[in-house]
Amino acid sequence: NAGVTQTPKFQVLKTGQSMTLQCAQDMNHEYMSWYRQDPGMGLRLIHYSVGAGITDQGEVPNGYNVSRSTTEDFPLRLLSAAPSQTSVYFCASSYSGTSYGYTFGSGTRLTVV
């Protein structure tokens, strides 16, 4: 199994550009989440989903949109990139919440100039 696959691994954007970070899992997990990791800040929850068609905001949702049309995919959209969105982004999935642990992807390193 591939687990959680994130693409691209690296991306440089100009301020104001938009893009979509892709996340796909092949474990039939219902729960999926997006986190960002910044130096000295740990990981912070951006958006999450508890099933296809159901999404909600996390701790730092501003500037990001998500949708969940299938169980497998959970893309994260940056609407108008800002330098403050320079970060490493991780997608994670879980079978049934935290008691089973979340499986993380390898991350997307995004730089906004």
Add this chain to the structure above:
Amino acid sequence: DQQVKQNSPSLSVQEGRISILNCDYTNSMFDYFLWYKKYPAEGPTFLISISSIKDKNEDGRFTVFLNKSAKHLSLHIVPSQPGDSAVYFCAASGDWGSNYKLTFGKGTLLTVNP
């Protein structure tokens, strides 16, 4: 206000000795706690977890202890190995009545010296 705190940014131990990583939390609604290990340029990897109804959970060389009254948990690694060198994140869930949102600490960089 940080709800999950890892006050030691780094820890260095000798191979074969015990590593103790600490974590404190402030939100009494948290009822499930997890530890993740992260190598550079990789995603976090789930290591071990503990429910608030327990005070100890073991998995091989890894043991997590929970002291609810002190809102404190710790991860013990015995014996420590050079391959354990990584950043360790403490995480908690259960806030807002949910079990699917994780709140992370800032992490502790563990270095195990041969």
